[in-house]
Amino acid sequence: MTAYWISTYVEVTDEAKLAAYAELAGPALTGAGGTFLARGLPEQVYEAGRTTRSVLIEFDSVEQAVAAHDSAAYQEALAALDGGAVRDLRIVPGA
Secondary structure (H helix, E strand, O other), rough: OOOEEEEEEEOOOOHHHHHHHHHHHHHHHHOOOEEEEEEOOOOOOOOOOOEEEEEEEOOHHHHHHHHHHHHHHHHHHHHHHHOOEEEEEEEEEOO
16 A cells, blocks of 8 residues: 655754755655655645645555665665754555
């Protein structure tokens, strides 16, 4: 069953660290089977009205998404982020 990796950036505290993370994370996640479906700031917001950066990545399964997160390549990307952002990340099974 398809799974979705959803990241929401509550706060970016260091743009340089975020850029270093993105340079490593993109290839790590696509190399692990992920497909980026959406990435960036919202064009329109409702309800809470938060204009937070969001990322949506599709994987073939929850297990594949978890393995991507736990991979050495992605852990290297997280080390580069090193507190440069406050994020919420969740992996959700597809409907």
